[in-house]
Amino acid sequence: MSHVASARSVAVERANPGVVVQARNVSHAFDLGAEPQSVIQNASLTVAAREFVSIVGPSGCGKTTFLNLVAGLETLQDGELTVFGHAPRAGQPGVSYAFARDALLPWRTAEENVTLPMELLGIPEAQRKARARELLERVGLAQNATSYRSQLSQGMRQRVALARAVASHPSLLLMDEPFAALDAQTRITMQQELLRMLPHEDVTVLFITHDLGEAITLSDRVVLMSRRPASIRNVFTIDLPRPRDPMELQSDDRYHRLFESIWTELAHEVPGRR
Amino acid sequence: MRESLPTVPSFKASRATGRTPAWLRSGIGIIWMIRVGIVAVLVGAWQLTAMRWVSPAFIGEPSAIALEFWKLFGTPVVTVDLPTTLLETFFGFIIGGALGLIGGAALARLDVIYTALQPLIAALNSLPRVALAPIFIIWFGVGMASKVALSVSLVGFIVLLSTVAALTESDRDIALLAKSLGANERQRLFKFVLPGAVPVLVSGLQLGVVYSFLGAVTGELIGGSHGLGVQLAYEANTFATNTFFAILLLLAIVTSLISALMTFVERRLLRWHHIEMRGMRG
Numbered sequence: 001m002s003h004v005a006s007a008r009s010v011a012v013e014r015a016n017p018g019v020v021v022q023a024r025n026v027s028h029a030f031d032l033g034a035e036p037q038s039v040i041q042n043a044s045l046t047v048a049a050r051e052f053v054s055i056v057g058p059s060g061c062g063k064t065t066f067l068n069l070v071a072g073l074e075t076l077q078d079g080e081l082t083v084f085g086h087a088p089r090a091g092q093p094g095v096s097y098a099f100a101r102d103a104l105l106p107w108r109t110a111e112e113n114v115t116l117p118m119e120l121l122g123i124p125e126a127q128r129k130a131r132a133r134e135l136l137e138r139v140g141l142a143q144n145a146t147s148y149r150s151q152l153s154q155g156m157r158q159r160v161a162l163a164r165a166v167a168s169h170p171s172l173l174l175m176d177e178p179f180a181a182l183d184a185q186t187r188i189t190m191q192q193e194l195l196r197m198l199p200h201e202d203v204t205v206l207f208i209t210h211d212l213g214e215a216i217t218l219s220d221r222v223v224l225m226s227r228r229p230a231s232i233r234n235v236f237t238i239d240l241p242r243p244r245d246p247m248e249l250q251s252d253d254r255y256h257r258l259f260e261s262i263w264t265e266l267a268h269e270v271p272g273r274r
Numbered sequence: 275m276r277e278s279l280p281t282v283p284s285f286k287a288s289r290a291t292g293r294t295p296a297w298l299r300s301g302i303g304i305i306w307m308i309r310v311g312i313v314a315v316l317v318g319a320w321q322l323t324a325m326r327w328v329s330p331a332f333i334g335e336p337s338a339i340a341l342e343f344w345k346l347f348g349t350p351v352v353t354v355d356l357p358t359t360l361l362e363t364f365f366g367f368i369i370g371g372a373l374g375l376i377g378g379a380a381l382a383r384l385d386v387i388y389t390a391l392q393p394l395i396a397a398l399n400s401l402p403r404v405a406l407a408p409i410f411i412i413w414f415g416v417g418m419a420s421k422v423a424l425s426v427s428l429v430g431f432i433v434l435l436s437t438v439a440a441l442t443e444s445d446r447d448i449a450l451l452a453k454s455l456g457a458n459e460r461q462r463l464f465k466f467v468l469p470g471a472v473p474v475l476v477s478g479l480q481l482g483v484v485y486s487f488l489g490a491v492t493g494e495l496i497g498g499s500h501g502l503g504v505q506l507a508y509e510a511n512t513f514a515t516n517t518f519f520a521i522l523l524l525l526a527i528v529t530s531l532i533s534a535l536m537t538f539v540e541r542r543l544l545r546w547h548h549i550e551m552r553g554m555r556g
Contacts, residue, residue, distance in 0.1 A: 071454060073450065073453060073454060091453060091456020091457065099447060099450065103447040103448060103450065105466070105469070106547075106550060107469040107472075107546045107547070108546075116455070119465070120455055120457055120465075148546045148549050148550065149550075151549060
């Protein structure tokens, strides 16, 4: 793994305890052969505690790269970035990452997959199992606790992955298009699960999606990223009341107005569209 | 099913309504019928050929082979030679398997050395190991040691290569998961890498058992005083064709039993993998 020597020192934020993610002028480039390709340019974003923030933008614009920087899976090259006031680090306690693909371990049952993060933290077995059962129950998979990955449908796998992501009570949940691989109906079910689950968890969410409707449905704020090299183009506050239901929102005028105003701006960023 | 045609019996209809016996419908019954049928036809044709056209001195005769096979029990073939071969197989497997696992694990970690050694390993592995049997007899004598050495030379490479493959072909998603969960090196190995590698390791070891047996018997054929291979060579040289085939039958039964045992152990150990494979077949 190559560490980029030019990474600047990261300012440690102590002042504001309510700030979970603080990004200032974050820039990032991929080193692809001849010349580095700029992916993110001067992106600045602040995510407050218990906030649900979605990032939307044209595909390939650098959304996932930004999330990976926050997760510490990608090394910061330029700018300032803090997570809970510290430099991001992969595997930081309290930060959980949900992938676009389920990444379930095929040799573990659904329940054993959910207990995995707690195992790594050394939480006692009885406590792990109780928590896993509670979560599987909440995502509607109590009957499938002993099923292996190959015995679960794609939607069920994502639900197990969701249960695993929140298993160790993370304070920050990073989600990279977790429902992208699902069909339309299952995706709406998953959004319902997530909306139902979050009030029980004291958690801040940074959510990447290419589905604008999904972003509006779930979020307190929607961040619109420009095309490559990505910067933050605009931030929209979603003032729809909670609890929300993905199906009922479909007939909500405010939802459609928000969708249209964000879509108009997003369309400018999609290549080949005006 | 079409409601308008309830009186027309069809194969499909009888399947659906369960008129076919369960053992036939499950597929296992059909598979065994095919197996037994093929063996019966082949043995029948063999018997006929031996009775009518070709001297049994050359090809043996199934009825006589069955008798010889029965008579093997109680003779030194079963009480001395079979245990000798099995013991050589056992030691060849244990030593070769251990060397292969340790060497494979080491090479999987030191990928520079593995890349450097790869052509050499490939060359050694493609060498016909049977050709080494005479030199092993010079080095280790005509006793069990030279046969074990031949088995080790076969098993070691098979297990080595499958171990390297098992440990290096890791899933990118799982590697990323381990990283994002902050797993330490020991946790990464025992919770994320090894469990996924076990099916490949086990199939390498399964192949290793068969090759160890093959190595032992081949070593005995080249030269020795005890073992099924020694007996095979002796019977063939004295034109005792029926006894030769009876010993061959004994070999086949022993190998099948060893394979079945390995499969049984694998299914018990790797229930998840068995379920996954079954799912892939449909």
